[in-house]
């Protein structure tokens with residue numbers, strides 16, 4: 001541009017009232033100038049009166065072609081621009097210096113854009129003399145402008161097409177421009193964005209951790225503060241028109257001038273909502289239980305760890321509740337898993353209803369739940385657990401059933417009962433076990449003695465596995481004597497465990513642990529095998545046939561394979577089934593009544609006998625006595641023990657005996673230790689007795705000697 005002479009310079013020359021020689025010099029100068037000077041007549045006559053020599057360079061015409069034809073100039077102006085030039089004359093006559101752009105047809109018939117700057121020249125009285133003007137070739141400029149416009153359009157097009165919001169902020173962080181995608185992301189129109197700082201937009205912004213975004217955290221503000229680019233900022237956009245937040249990844253780049261000052265800041269916003277949602281979904285699947293939507297084991301431990309962290313820092317305590325539903329298994333087994341699932345969902349809803357904001361309920365799996373109570377001590381834990389017990393005790397409406405279950409809750413308190421998540425959970429679990437063992441439907445706080453007991457149980461379990469593996473168990477037999485003949489007619493098989501380190505351990509101690517752990521299945525099977533093999537040997541050695549009574553546990557009866565296992569053993573040993581008598585306690589018979597009845601009927605058909613153990617201590621429902629395929633009743637030794645001194649016990653014993661007789665059931669009294677007890681039982685008509693008075697349980701070898709003196 002600066003190489004163009006200005007028209008004012010030219011006018012200076014033109015104004016000079018100069019001699020001929022100076023005009024020549026002027027003409028020469030004008031021909032060198034990058035503009036073409038012309039004069040034309042005023043008053044709307046377009047005849048050119050003067051042209052500088054470089055006219056040929058501009059249009060390809062000679063000056064004469066303009067000078068000899070008054071219409072030449074106006075006729076060669078592009079028809080679309082001609083009116084503009086004609087109307088411009090009025091303005092010129094009004095004294096304005098006019099700048100206009102139009103197209104002129106060149107000698108080669110192409111159109112050329114020119115800039116025409118013209119003004120009126122008057123004499124001293126103000127009378128118009130002529131119009132003087134300068135034409136400048138605008139081709140190059142127009143080309144540059146075209147290129148610039150095209151480039152801008154392309155730029156704009158790209159900005160609109162690009163799947164990212166782009167905002168240009170001025171150095172004061174106000175938005176100078178933005179593309180359509182920015183509007184889409186923010187849910188605002190351009191007017192609501194341009195000229196404003198982001199903090200004033202009509203939508204709210206949150207940080208990655210979902211806390212409200214502070215003024216200094218906005219990308220452009222961070223750039224200003226740090227004087228450098230900001231990368232990969234995750235920002236949530238909270239829009240009133242959407243229920244879910246939009247999430248964007250923001251990058252902000254400053255542009256500096258030569259002095260190092262920020263000229264503008266470009267902020268790009270990439271929509272990562274889908275990505276964030278899928279991340280959230282992955283997180284949800286990994287951290288929440290799909291049935292109840294409660295936190296799962298993984299998240300529970302994460303939250304306990306957080307509670308430990310903050311409680312340690314703030315010197316606070318918190319409580320962990322371990323819940324196990326009472327009777328859930330019965331519902332699940334008898335009404336099906338679908339109803340079991342519905343029940344668990346309702347349980348989780350009730351649990352949540354019992355908790356305050358900040359507390360957490362989670363599901364460990366099955367019917368086990370955990371509740372975390374931050375900033376809570378023993379009193380608070382007791383209060384919440386009572387509330388939960390009450391809530392779970394209320395009947396559940398599951399499809400067409402009204403179900404009654406309950407829950408047992410174990411409680412551990414940080415830091416007294418443990419400093420780590422695993423320890424606290426284990427201790428709450430142990431306490432829950434105690435709550436359950438004491439009847440369920442209650443809570444129990446952990447104490448360190450429980451731990452010792454649990455550890456003892458764990459050691460016992462491990463040792464029982466070893467005992468099975470290393471054949472440490474033995475089977476002893478306690479004789480049962482027929483009172484009319486005085487002969488041994490049967491024996492009760494009783495397991496013995498001479499522990500290599502602890503010495504003889506009573507079955508009363510290890511059998512309940514074996515029942516809890518399920519090991520009773522293997523131990524019970526071993527007892528059956530051992531007893532049948534011993535019977536086989538006695539029979540093979542020609543000893544008289546002897547009946548062996550074997551105790552069965554509830555867990556064994558729950559094994560659907562039990563009948564098949566017994567038959568296999570009988571087949572394998574070839575003993576008469578009638579040599580076996582299975583002893584079930586009253587409570588075992590009543591539990592899972594139908595299954596037990598089926599099992600008993602199958603065995604009975606096969607020739608196996610049954611007796612009720614510990615009769616009188618359980619339900620003592622007489623009606624079931626008539627329904628069960630029983631052969632014998634065993635009077636519990638607690639009654640036998642008190643025969644001599646307690647008239648109530650005497651009454652009970654004689655009543656049991658006469659009732660059994662009327663039902664044609666045999667009777668065996670256990671725990672007979674004295675002659676007095678024996679005589680009373682004889683008087684009452686008892687058939688058989690068992691007890692230390694005759695013999696304790698003895699080894700196979702000793703019994704063999706006894707059978708065959």
Ligand SMILES: Nc1nc2c(ncn2[C@@H]2O[C@@H]3COP(=O)(O)O[C@H]4[C@@H](O)[C@H](n5cnc6c(=O)[nH]c(N)nc65)O[C@@H]4COP(=O)(O)O[C@H]3[C@H]2O)c(=O)[nH]1
Nearest residue numbers: 494495506507508511527551552553671672673690691692
């Ligand atoms: N004070 C006293 N006690 C007497 C007398 N006569 C017998 N006993 C004891 O009374 C228990 C009778 O067995 P139970 O009631 O079936 O009670 C058994 C039974 O429930 C269970 N058990 C023992 N062996 C087995 C087994 O092989 N399988 C299963 N499932 N349980 C078993 O362990 C319990 C305890 O067995 P043991 O310690 O062998 O104790 C035996 C026996 O030694 C007596 O005159 N006075």
